[in-house]
Amino acid sequence: MVSVGSKALVSRSSMGDHDHESLKQAKSKRRKHKKGGAAHESDSNPKHSNTNSNTFTSPPQGSRVRKQLDPETTQYFSEIANLFETEGVELEERSLICANALQETKGKEFEIATDYIVSHTLETILQGCDVDHLCDFLHSSANDFPYIAMDRSGSHVAETAIKSLAVHLEDDEARPLVEEALTIICKVIAANSVDVMCNCYGSHVLRTLLCLCRGVPLDKSGYYLSKSTTLLAERLNSKEFSKKDDATNFQPGFPNLLKVLVSDMLKHAKKCIKTLQVDQFSSLVFQTMLRVLAGDDEEMLHVIPFLLGCKDKNNAEGNFIDAKVVADLKNLLKESKFSHLMEVVLEVSPEALFNELFTKVFRNYLFELSSHQHGNFVVQALISYARNQDLMELIWEELGPNLEDLFKMGRSGVVASLVAASERLHVNEHKCCEVLAEVVCPVDDSPKGIVPRLMFLDSCFTYDDKSNWSWQSGARMNVMGSLILQTVFRFRSEYIQPYIRSITSMEATHVLEAVGDSRGSHVIEAFLSSGASGKLKRRLITKLQGHFGEVALNSSGAFTIDKCFTVSNLSLRETIVSEVLAVRSDLSKTKQGSYLLRKLDIDGFAANPDHWRSKQASKESTYKDFCSMFGSNDTKLMKNDSFLRDTSNNKSNPNTVKEMRKEIDQSLGSGAPFLSFQNKNPKKEKLKSKRNAYISGDDDESNRKKRSKKEKVESGFDTAATAASGKILKKRRRDGDLSEASLKKVKASNA
Incomplete structure (x- = not known):
C-alpha cells in the first residue's frame, strides 16, 4: 500500500524566461516517478509560496522543498473519501462537504494537490463543488498552479479544475466568475509557459486550457489535444479538411483571453524557439494552439511564421517566410517532432501562406523529402491540403x-x-x-x-x-x-x-x-x-x-x-x-x-x-421514380441496368440521393404489406391525398377525377408508395432541398 506523509523531496527548476542552455538543463533534470510514495518528485517543483490572496504575483524562482502533509489533513480527506464512497450522501449535503473541504486547503493547495492519494479526493471535491468555491480555490492556488500542473498527481487536479470550469460556461450568471478565475490562471501559466509546455504533465494541462479558452467541448477535444488517430483516413477522403465547421458545436469561449494567452506564450518562447521546435511536449502545445486558432487568418499569419523561426515581421504583402530560414526549415522537416508540427501548419495555413511555403520550401524538394522516414509524412500533408x-x-x-x-x-x-x-x-x-x-x-x-x-x-x-x-x-x-x-x-x-x-x-x-x-x-x-x-x-x-x-x-x-x-x-x-x-x-x-x-x-x-x-418490388418502383426525377442524365440511362442502382456515384447531387434513399427506406420499412390497405386511418389517408395533390400541382377539379391508367403506369407508384413519396417531396420542398426545376419536373410527370 502507498504510504502517506513520507519525507519531503527536493527538486530544483527555474521558472520564467529561458535561453537555450537553461532550457536544456531543465530538461536534463526530469526524473521518472516511482509508483509508490505519497510525495512524488515532479519535473519542476520550485519553491512554494503560501500567499493566499485572491490577487497573484509571479511565482518565486529557485529551489523548492515540498512540505510534508500533516496527519490531521490526511485523515480529514480520508474521511471525506470514505463518505463519498457511501451512497447516502445527498446532492446538497455533498456540495456543502466540498465547500468545507476546499476551505481546509487554504495555504496547503500545493501539498494536497500533489499528494498521490489525497489528490484523488481533491479531484472529486472540485467536481462536486459550486462555481463560487471552485473559483475561490483557483484564486488562492494561482501562484502554485504552474507547479501543480507540472506534477504527476497535481496535473490531474489542475485538469479537473479546468474541466469543472467548463461545466459552468453555459450559466450566464457564473460566466463573469469563470472568466475572472481563468484570466488569473492564464496569466500565471503564460508567465511560466516555457517550463509548463516542456513538461510532460504540464503540456497536457496547457493544451486543455487552450481548448477551454477556445470553447472546445473538453469531452470531445481529442482532435485538438493530440494527433487524430483517424487523420490518415480523413486526408484520403474526398471531403474538405477544414475544421471550421466544428465551431458550430463549440461552447461560448473567451476569444480575447485566448489571444492574450497565445501572445504571452510566444513572447516568453521567443528566446528559445529553436529548442522548442524540436521538443516533444512543446510541439504538442503548438499543434493545439494552431488548431484552436484555425479560421482566424489574421492571427495565423502572425503565429505560424513565428513558430517557423521567422524573427522579422512581414515586410510586404505575400512575403511571410524569411528567405534566411528556408535552409533551416528544410532540415527541420526531417526532425520527428517538428514534422508533426509542420503537418498541422499545412492543415491550418491561410492559402496565401500555404502557397508561399510550397514555393519557397517544398518545390523541387518533394521527392527527396518523400524518401525520408519523417519528411514523407509532411509531404503527405502538403498533398492532402x-x-x-x-x-x-x-x-x-x-x-x-x-x-x-x-x-x-x-x-x-x-x-x-x-x-x-x-x-x-x-x-x-x-x-x-x-x-x-x-x-x-x-x-x-x-x-x-x-x-x-x-x-x-x-x-x-x-x-x-x-x-x-x-x-x-x-x-x-x-x-x-x-x-x-x-x-x-x-x-x-x-x-x-x-x-x-x-x-x-x-x-x-x-x-x-x-x-x-x-x-x-x-x-x-x-x-x-x-x-x-x-x-x-x-x-x-x-x-x-x-x-x-x-x-x-x-x-x-x-x-x-x-x-x-x-x-x-x-x-x-x-x-x-x-x-x-x-x-x-x-x-x-x-x-x-x-x-x-x-x-x-x-x-x-x-x-x-x-x-x-x-x-422489395415497391421499393424498386419508388427508387426508380426518384432517380428519374432527381438523378443525372447518366443515372436515367442506366437506371434499368440494376434492380437498385447505386446512385452514390452520381456527381450531380450524391448527398441528396442518398438522403432520399434513406428516407424512402424509413417510410416504406413498416411490417405491413406495402400494397395492403389494412388498418388504414381514414383521416391520415385523406391528409396524404391532399399532400399528393398539393405537390403534384393538381387543381380541385382534377383531384375529384379518377386517375387514368396511363398516369398510373407512368408514375410507377401504387397508392401507398405515392403517399410515402409525397410526404418526402413536401418535406424537401419545405426544407429548400427541392429546386424549382425539380418541382416543375414532378408536376410535369404527374400532369
Missing part, C-alpha cells in the same frame, strides 16, 4: 514519374495521398490511374493482377520476380494498398476499367478471403459503390454465393453483405436473405447482427416471403 489544381499539377510533375520508387522505398502513403488529391481536385485523373496500374502490374503482364497486388502491396514490391507474383493466401492485406484501391474506385468508371476487370476476374476463393479481411472487405465495398455497371457488380457478388451466411457472421463481412444486398436484383437478394436466414440465430448474437437482420428484413422474409418480395 493542397487547394487548387495548379498547385496539384506542380506536385504531380515532381512525384508522378516516381511512383515506383516511392513504393520500393516503402512510401506508399505518399502515393495514396497523391491518388486521393488527384481524385479530389480532378487533376490528371486518367493519367494517375494509368501510371499506378503500370507501376503495380507491368504492361506485358495480365491486368488481372492489379487489384490483388495492391491488396498485398508489401509482398508485391519485395518479391524477387514481380511478374511471377501470386496471391498470398492467408497473409494479412496491406492497409495502404486497401486505401489506394478505395480511392481508385471513386474515380469515374471510364478511368478505372483495368481495375474493374481485375476485381471482377478474381477467383471465388480469393473474393471470399478478401471479404473475410477487414482491409479487403473495404475494397470490395468500394467497388460495389463505384460507377461500374450493375451487371459487373453482380458478377462479383455471385462468387460469394453459398457463403453469404458465413460472410455475414464476420465482423467486417457483415457490411459487405449490406452493400451486396443494395446493388443486387430481386432474385440475388432473395438468395442472400435465404442464406443469412440459415444463420439468423448466430448472427443475432454478434455486434453487427441486429443491424443486418433489420436491413435485410430477415424476420419479414421468414414470416411471409411473398410479402417480402412485394415490399
Whole structure:
C-alpha cells in the first residue's frame, strides 16, 4: 500500500524566461516517478509560496522543498473519501462537504494537490463543488498552479479544475466568475509557459486550457489535444479538411483571453524557439494552439511564421517566410517532432501562406523529402491540403514519374495521398490511374493482377520476380494498398476499367478471403459503390454465393453483405436473405447482427416471403421514380441496368440521393404489406391525398377525377408508395432541398 506523509523531496527548476542552455538543463533534470510514495518528485517543483490572496504575483524562482502533509489533513480527506464512497450522501449535503473541504486547503493547495492519494479526493471535491468555491480555490492556488500542473498527481487536479470550469460556461450568471478565475490562471501559466509546455504533465494541462479558452467541448477535444488517430483516413477522403465547421458545436469561449494567452506564450518562447521546435511536449502545445486558432487568418499569419523561426515581421504583402530560414526549415522537416508540427501548419495555413511555403520550401524538394522516414509524412500533408489544381499539377510533375520508387522505398502513403488529391481536385485523373496500374502490374503482364497486388502491396514490391507474383493466401492485406484501391474506385468508371476487370476476374476463393479481411472487405465495398455497371457488380457478388451466411457472421463481412444486398436484383437478394436466414440465430448474437437482420428484413422474409418480395418490388418502383426525377442524365440511362442502382456515384447531387434513399427506406420499412390497405386511418389517408395533390400541382377539379391508367403506369407508384413519396417531396420542398426545376419536373410527370 502507498504510504502517506513520507519525507519531503527536493527538486530544483527555474521558472520564467529561458535561453537555450537553461532550457536544456531543465530538461536534463526530469526524473521518472516511482509508483509508490505519497510525495512524488515532479519535473519542476520550485519553491512554494503560501500567499493566499485572491490577487497573484509571479511565482518565486529557485529551489523548492515540498512540505510534508500533516496527519490531521490526511485523515480529514480520508474521511471525506470514505463518505463519498457511501451512497447516502445527498446532492446538497455533498456540495456543502466540498465547500468545507476546499476551505481546509487554504495555504496547503500545493501539498494536497500533489499528494498521490489525497489528490484523488481533491479531484472529486472540485467536481462536486459550486462555481463560487471552485473559483475561490483557483484564486488562492494561482501562484502554485504552474507547479501543480507540472506534477504527476497535481496535473490531474489542475485538469479537473479546468474541466469543472467548463461545466459552468453555459450559466450566464457564473460566466463573469469563470472568466475572472481563468484570466488569473492564464496569466500565471503564460508567465511560466516555457517550463509548463516542456513538461510532460504540464503540456497536457496547457493544451486543455487552450481548448477551454477556445470553447472546445473538453469531452470531445481529442482532435485538438493530440494527433487524430483517424487523420490518415480523413486526408484520403474526398471531403474538405477544414475544421471550421466544428465551431458550430463549440461552447461560448473567451476569444480575447485566448489571444492574450497565445501572445504571452510566444513572447516568453521567443528566446528559445529553436529548442522548442524540436521538443516533444512543446510541439504538442503548438499543434493545439494552431488548431484552436484555425479560421482566424489574421492571427495565423502572425503565429505560424513565428513558430517557423521567422524573427522579422512581414515586410510586404505575400512575403511571410524569411528567405534566411528556408535552409533551416528544410532540415527541420526531417526532425520527428517538428514534422508533426509542420503537418498541422499545412492543415491550418491561410492559402496565401500555404502557397508561399510550397514555393519557397517544398518545390523541387518533394521527392527527396518523400524518401525520408519523417519528411514523407509532411509531404503527405502538403498533398492532402493542397487547394487548387495548379498547385496539384506542380506536385504531380515532381512525384508522378516516381511512383515506383516511392513504393520500393516503402512510401506508399505518399502515393495514396497523391491518388486521393488527384481524385479530389480532378487533376490528371486518367493519367494517375494509368501510371499506378503500370507501376503495380507491368504492361506485358495480365491486368488481372492489379487489384490483388495492391491488396498485398508489401509482398508485391519485395518479391524477387514481380511478374511471377501470386496471391498470398492467408497473409494479412496491406492497409495502404486497401486505401489506394478505395480511392481508385471513386474515380469515374471510364478511368478505372483495368481495375474493374481485375476485381471482377478474381477467383471465388480469393473474393471470399478478401471479404473475410477487414482491409479487403473495404475494397470490395468500394467497388460495389463505384460507377461500374450493375451487371459487373453482380458478377462479383455471385462468387460469394453459398457463403453469404458465413460472410455475414464476420465482423467486417457483415457490411459487405449490406452493400451486396443494395446493388443486387430481386432474385440475388432473395438468395442472400435465404442464406443469412440459415444463420439468423448466430448472427443475432454478434455486434453487427441486429443491424443486418433489420436491413435485410430477415424476420419479414421468414414470416411471409411473398410479402417480402412485394415490399422489395415497391421499393424498386419508388427508387426508380426518384432517380428519374432527381438523378443525372447518366443515372436515367442506366437506371434499368440494376434492380437498385447505386446512385452514390452520381456527381450531380450524391448527398441528396442518398438522403432520399434513406428516407424512402424509413417510410416504406413498416411490417405491413406495402400494397395492403389494412388498418388504414381514414383521416391520415385523406391528409396524404391532399399532400399528393398539393405537390403534384393538381387543381380541385382534377383531384375529384379518377386517375387514368396511363398516369398510373407512368408514375410507377401504387397508392401507398405515392403517399410515402409525397410526404418526402413536401418535406424537401419545405426544407429548400427541392429546386424549382425539380418541382416543375414532378408536376410535369404527374400532369
